[in-house]
Amino acid sequence: MPDNKAVVYQGPGKVSVEETPYPEFEVKDGPGVNPANVGRKVQHGVIVKTIATNICGSDQHMVRGRTTAPVGLTLGHEITGEVVETGRDVEFIKVGDLVSVPFNIACGRCRNCKEGKTDVCENVNPDRAGSAYGYVDMGGWVGGQAKYVLVPYADWNLLKFPDRDQAMEKILDLAMLSDIFPTGFHGCVSAKVGPGSTVYIAGAGPVGLAAACSAFLLGAAVVIVGDLNKERLAQARSFGCETVDVSAGDPKDQIEQILGVPEVDCAVDAVGFEARGHGREAQQERPATVLNTLMDVARAGGALGIPGLYVTGDPGAADEAARHGSLSIRIGLGWSKSHSFVTGQCPVMRYHRRLMMAILHDRVQIAKAVNATPIPLEDAPRGYAEFDHGAARKYVLDPHGMLAAA
Incomplete structure (x- = not known):
């Protein structure tokens, strides 16, 4: 044996x-x-x-x-x-x-x-x-x-x-x-990426990069990847993505500089529950930041794919609610914009x-x-x-x- x-x-x-x-x-x-x-x-x-x-x-x-x-x-x-x-x-x-x-x-x-x-x-x-x-x-x-x-x-x-x-x-x-390839692809399919779509992907780790690659495979016109890691953002640019450095401020403003409008057709969360804040809060854990940002930048009637991992138990969370998987997400914003959400494992x-x-x-x-x-x-x-x-x-x-x- x-x-x-x-x-x-x-x-x-x-x-x-x-x-x-x-x-x-x-x-x-x-x-x-x-x-x-x-x-x-x-x-x-x-x-x-x-x-x-x-x-x-x-x-x-x-x-x-x-x-x-x-x-x-x-x-x-x-x-x-x-x-x-x-x-x-x-x-x-x-x-x-x-x-x-x-x-x-x-x-x-x-x-x-x-x-x-x-x-x-x-x-x-x-x-x-x-x-x-x-x-x-x-x-x-x-x-x-x-x-x-x-x-x-x-x-x-x-x-x-x-x-x-x-x-x-x-x-x-x-x-x-x-x-990671099916997971990134699933995030894009869930966000309804298709020919001519503009896409924002939060996270330039391997799943985020796989999602970006998948978005191009599905026919996206513009793929924007957000992260605070400059080396990972450079990797995203290496195959044609636009990038947003979230440590520099609100992704919405940077998206507007790229597209001329502060919104995208489709948004994908490839970060999950260890998300950081944006701008001055970029080094602090803010687990609801990505979800709230996606609702902010996705157009009314748009869709969010959420392959990023969220858990029911996080002993290292910054607050008591997050330790049990409860996050302060702006569900009213998503509801008012008629967003659809797809979560879970691919x-x-x-x-x-x-x-x-x-x-x-x-x-x-x-x-x-x-x-x-x-x-x-x-x-x-x-x-x-x-x-x-x-x-x-x-x-x-x-x-x-x-x-x-x-």
Whole structure:
């Protein structure tokens, strides 16, 4: 049996790479595992040898100590790999297949899955609808920042790449399919981005950059990205975005300088609950700032896509209400402007295959847009630290050296 290593949360600000058990076709007890899931048989699953597994901003929220994630939790929900074992009940996925793993874990059988709402599957997390690998309060499925990982309901969840050689040539782009590319795309679809749209995207981290790339793919005329990190704003400009430095003041004024009017057709929140203020408050946490700004700059009758993460429990929040997920948003403003809002996890499978085809047929260069940067699994602590300090990169862990070889 091969050895296994994984990235493990060791408390606020600290991760380490540890020896961990090789996966079995059964959910074992461990940090963060829901007791009702312990002993669950997973003969519908496969073992994946991880080719690429990415560090996500959602992981960073946990590592900063901004969630109730337990020490010892194996991290990682953005997984691309090769199938090396199949469970007894797997019919269509075969050993040797190269696959993308949606970060949502879904059974394919419940009402929500049958309606395409794989982000809120009812059968994989005993506490609430919706699940993910290596994430707090998501059922306890072991994370994929590891050499090997168990993937349940494989015939339903996995997206097989049609040609191995072609996939390995584009593997960095394809590694973005497990989360940030569909998530950014979902934010834009939710905001009703289309041909000729003007779009404001709050946040120039990897999801914000993926959303900007998606907006162009959907035909947007002007894509404006707002952030206070100058290196990340430069990355946004590198593929044609206009930018707004929110530390310089109200985005609305800067949007007017770009467009001639202080509003956009569509707005996307790619920041979430650790949002900072604008202008003189740019170094202070103001968790409702982005949502209120989007309502301010989106035109009447416009739409807001909100793929940025918001939580029900934030022990590090600046005030008591925010610790329980309550924010002072200007819902009256959104109501008066007849805005529509779409929140929640991206249902990855809704977009998965189409975005794969866009990559394989050279319609998009998502890895270049987000500055995907491969590093060895052992360098994960460095990747987390640099990402936390604002590096304009999407760190991709390479557990077996296959990215370097490619």
